[in-house]
Amino acid sequence: MDNHKLLEVKELKKYYPVTGGLFSRHLGDVKAVDGVSLYINEGETLGLVGESGCGKSTLGRTILRLEEPTGGEIIYRGTSVTGLDKGELRELRREIQMIFQDPQSFLDPRMTVGQSIGEALLIHGVKDETERLQRVAEILERVGLEAQHALRYPHEFSSGQRQRIGIGRALILNPRLIIADEPVSALDVSIQAQILNLMLDLRDEFGLTYLFIAHDLSVIRYVSHRVAVMYLGKIVELAEKDEIFHNPLHPYTEALLSAIPTIGQKKKARILLPGSVPSSLEPPSGCRFHTRCHRVLPVCPQEGPPLKDNGHGHLVACHLRGVR
Amino acid sequence: MTDKVKAKSIVQKIGGFRILILILVAAVLGIILLLDVLVVEDSIFDPLVYLYIILGTLVILYGIYPLYRGRRLTGYYWERFRRNRLAVAGLAFILFLILLALIGPFFTADPTAVNFEEKNLPPLGFSIEESIYDMGKQEFVTRSITGTSQHLLGTDNKGRDMLAMIVSGTRVSLQVGLLATGIAVALGTLIGIISAYLGGKMDNILMRFTDVMMTFPFFLLLVFIVFIFGPNLAFIVLVIGLTGWTGTARLIRSETLSLRTREFIMASKALGASTGRIILAHLVPNVISLIVVIATLSIPGIILAEAALSFIGLGDPSVTSWGMVLRAGQQNLDTAWWVAVAPGVMLFFTVLAFNFMGDGLRDAFDPRSAV
């Protein structure tokens, strides 16, 4: 794996305006993604973890321009792609693809599986139907299904099979980067394992780069090289996988790790976070985590800590870890 | 690129060959209409024919054709529909009505033929006591009259054959039902989809306009038009159609809004699909099943509306509709009861049939309902 940055985002922001009142006044913004900076090297898998409402799915969609960024920059292979027009964006879509979460809804129920997968080819200029059919058949077999499945409809498949179809659809254009938005969260454990294995096999075979979004830390640990932890629209910690899991520096990461129920560990000393995630409409002042932090300092409500390198590429945004 | 491939891509850009055909048909009809109005003396074509052709084309292109292309899916829906016995019975009855409307008139008498000799004859198998003043004997004599095979359903107070009138009424009801519903649903769908997809200000404007139309008293409008132009079936169809689209617009809009956020739409966008492609290839096919259900469930209301209009005398007197027969029969309900009962029974079963079928269709299309 070379240290060649495939994707980089700088201070990426996505705000959703909230209007209200009689004249639809602008009341404020839901700051779903609030100044996120990270990069992914070619061939690596960056795990993005956080709880619901932290903005990780929004971040994934914004990188793909499925949502328009409110601010910041997206750089792909060294070129800025934040301001691309429609035509150039379509070309970009050959290189960056997405795998979705809910097998019940990411396939058009009125189209055959072959049409859903083949749509990618159709949009990108493969006009010859025979060629499309053949490539669809190849991809289906590659993801563990059969060529004849192309004629069937989504309702004829199980959740796991539908996710394979979703992966096939993302792969057929030979992308370099795949953003996987909670691809196994809706699947049973035994199927989850199948799909994770498939994704890793494909990674090796096609040299793929993944941005793997999930809330399950054990899954993240299994697939990632580096891990980023998100809270309320910001990255709070980013480091190599082993570093994060053995040496978490941010209190939120500590709490997340201690909260995971594991086999063989009964009633362990757990850090319980009080309350629940605050609203992104009015996030807490200063460090957004300070209202639930078990190690809060007086400075935390006043100043938001920047994401800084604590040594060896372990980034953390916390006043506890001042850069020495 | 070869010529064939070039042509294909142009066709694709404007939304597929179906839109092309639609435009062609509309153009041809438009030319014929112009010629008809300007050049020829008397209108050759009944305006209803134009409506038939346009709606028929829409149904074939967007209804029948997709069913044929997606045979496997159609088969799946049919299997689910089949399990609902009432719905299948409804469908059977409707097919019977269509048959009756199409070939019935060839086998029945003229519904407008008046014959006072044979007035108030009961249906075959029934007899009724009648009191007549016998001129010879200078007193009232009662005699019994029985139905004959010449008039299977009897005659009304002007001697018109009941069977012929019922058959004619079937034709009228179906015409009004299908055409007026077709217009209303087509209009409602267009407004609903545009409103939902454009969103924002346009959505607001269109929906407020819909609210206003919803409160519009179509009845008064009809009376007004009848007053000015005289009663005409084509007008009735148009008025009902142009005022009855509001419910459909709302339903289609909300369905489109909810579809817009479904992951498969996002997935299509992620692949690079244009807005046009998303609407035509994804939104429309997913909305069609709802359209079919709405249409099927709207037809009975529209048929009843036309019957009510005819009943109170606002209908087109040149066509015999069930409402008109009901009107004729209401005075003699105690003696010549069959005149009112026959159309009443037909209306009853027709409404039931469409409702059952509509329910069956809705259950068959809805993935969440376990059939």
Add this chain to the structure above:
Amino acid sequence: MAETILSVKNLKTYFFTSRGIVRAVDGIDFDLLKSECLCLVGESGCGKTVTALSILGLIDTPPGRIVGGEVYYDSVNLLTCPAERLRHIRGKEIAMVFQDAQSALNPVFTVGDQIVEQIKLHLGVGNREAREKMIRLLGEVGMPSPEKAADYHPHQLSGGMKQRAMIAMGLSCDPEVLIADEPTTAVDVTIKAQVLDLLQQLKETRQMSLLFITHELGVVSEIGDRMVVMYAGRLAETASVAELLGNPKHPYTVGLIKCLPDMTQTRDRLESIPGTVPSLIEPIGGCLFHPRCDRAMAICRQEKPYPVTVGEGHTVFCHLYSKAKG
């Protein structure tokens, strides 16, 4: 020896659909002891929720019907007792916390009102006393500012708070048995931890029995005393949690444990169980797991496995361990 408080014997619940008979629960037995936490474990479609609903007589009939078996609570067979008795037991003695807080709570009433209604119904006390008890309950389940929370409608509460409200509702009549259907599945990791902690605490302070339905083995490990593994409507294995997770015998259980991305070790590749759960309509003979089992034998295709004791309180339904093998 702890006493048995709930005993399920050969429970069979079928759904009669136009496409065939769905054998959602096909002959399962288990006992719930006093003050213990028994986990009902399995993947989607294995019949664990249907089991819980059957115990409380909440199966939609038609198309479902409990076609066989007995469920004994306090020497009363819940499946045959008069409706009046069942209604009394339901809510007061055996309470249920449902999976989806969103749809289980009535959006039109405040959380407080819903709990108070339960209390008044079952305990027959007045308004004021019921309200006091309700506030105490909300405090007990860790709801922040119980007096204020009581006046909120469900949509005004966060996911974790809704979950707590549901638990409070379940506890409102001091039941002997609490059936919790996947209470930690739809919530975030940190809330999951809070809810587990809460349930653990409640079990201890109230001497309550907990029937905990889940598919997450990690959760089972933390909160369960004993566990029952279900597959496609039938039992696969039962044992104490420590015994079963440390020494699994049934190939399905073994596979399930191996599937998990483990936090303690990193492996190169996840083991997975090939294939998918069979349809519950088309009956396949023998052991329902045999098409996916890497140790299937000829007999597995023909005969349904019977229970074999392989350890202290450890039962397996698998031909690999049948006594006939010697």
